[in-house]
Amino acid sequence: MERLALIGVSQRRGGVEALTQWSIWWQNHTPEVAALAAEWVPLLTCNRSEVVLALKEGVALEQARATLVPPQLPRGYAYQGEAALEHLARVAASLDSVNPGEDQIMRQVRLAFDAAQKAGSVGPLTSFAFQSALKIAKRVRREVELAPAQTSLFSLARPALEALLPRPSRVAVVGTGEMGSLAARSLAALPGIELLLVNRTPEKALALAEALGARAMSLSDFLKNPPPLEALVAATPVEGLFDQTFFQGQPQLKVAVDLGMPRNIVPEAARGVVLFDLNLLERLGEERRARLRAELARAELIVAQELEQALVEWAERAIAPAITQMREAYRRTLAELVGERVEPELIERLAHRFAHFPVKGLRGLARRHGPEAAEYFLQEAGLLEVGRG
Incomplete structure (x- = not known):
């Protein structure tokens, strides 16, 4: 480990x-x-x-x-x-x-x-x-109920965006990867929203648009001739995609959400627009984290419990070959002592029985001090070949 x-x-x-x-x-x-x-x-x-x-x-x-x-x-x-x-x-x-x-x-x-x-x-x-x-x-x-299904980074911005937008409003989601798709599904549930999905590959945007009752547009067409918008959600890997020229052509734009990495929106260009960038979303996330203190504590306890069990499982898995060799050493010793006087099946059962208590001890040793300690013990006892296990 x-x-x-x-x-x-x-x-x-x-x-x-x-x-x-x-x-x-x-x-x-x-x-x-x-x-x-x-x-x-x-x-x-x-x-x-x-x-x-x-x-x-x-x-x-x-x-x-x-x-x-x-x-x-x-x-x-x-x-x-x-x-x-x-x-x-x-x-x-x-x-x-x-x-x-x-x-x-x-x-x-x-x-x-x-x-x-x-x-x-x-x-x-x-x-x-x-x-x-x-x-x-x-x-x-x-x-632990930390959040409802479909909760995403965009979920932090949605309440404010919903409050700021007039009805009806046209909202464009640019980028229909995982982050953009989650934002689109969230926005599609709002009444009075005309949703426009934009993607470099228009077929991908069209498939999601059909499922959500939205419109689709290619990124190249959108950048050449963007329709008037009240809100913009950007979720692409393109840095600085929306600059001053874009925002000057959008006098009705009230809210922009930048989910992109690197930044899709040039912050200085979005003056006069409420901009939810990653820094603001991070602050909103910390505020929500504070409200979830009790639930997060329960989740951390589960992680600690499961982690301890996982480490036990790994230690036992790591020494499994060494235990197999130890049982084989017991079997060989018994076979040498009793020869043909005892059935092979009985020798096998006796080897497992004799190894039962040492195995319990080895597992405890591995859990407390790591599998290397258990293997070292077996090597010193002459029950494990060096270089194996």
Whole structure:
């Protein structure tokens, strides 16, 4: 478990500027992780840029961070062992999100794991870490009411946006990826809203528009001739997509929500418009976090309970080969002592019976001091071949 590491930065833990720098770096560079890690899973979303690693023997956490994070980037955070697993579990359970309880994060974690599996960079340790984190997240979501379904980052802005907009109003959602689609579905539920969905690939916008009773438009057509709007929601990966020229042509625009990473809206250009950028959304998220203090405490308790159980499971899994060898040593010894006088099936049962109490002790030793301590005990007792287990 000590080989498990997590290195990254998030909007909530590092701020928008740090996340922007990391996101741009990861989009344009392939980190040389193969020399450092036997397994790795990138977790890249609009709110975090992280990589989960199974470090190779002899590679220290700080060595990995120094290699993966160039000097011009913010240092971010780095966790190892149990701390790395705990952070991943809190991420999957949406406890580390800007908006606690947003349900798409668990899906993003699962998709990141699936993508790494297809790429062939997953192994036993990262597989165990992600499966455990997702299991913990499911229990948190099942037992603690942090947020209703379809809660997203946009949910933080929706109440104010709804109050500010006249009826009827035309609202454009630019970008129909996961974040934009959640915003569109939320807006479609509001009365008096004419919804326009804009995407670089118009077919994707059209499919969602048909489901929501909205209109669709290509991004190129929208930028050339945008219709009059009362509100704009931007959720694309394009920096500075909406500048002063765009806002000067929108005298009726009252509210803009920038969900993009990097920033889609040039802040200085949006004067006279109520702008919900990531910094403001983060403050609203912290206010909501304060109101959820009791529920979050219950969720953290579940994470702690499940994490302890996961570590027990990993320790037992890690020493399973050593236990098998110990039972085999008992079987060989019994066979040598009794020879052909006893049936092989009885020898097998006796070997398991004699190993029962030592196995219980070994599991306790592994839980308290790690699987290495249990293997060392077996080696010293002559019950485990060095280099195996």
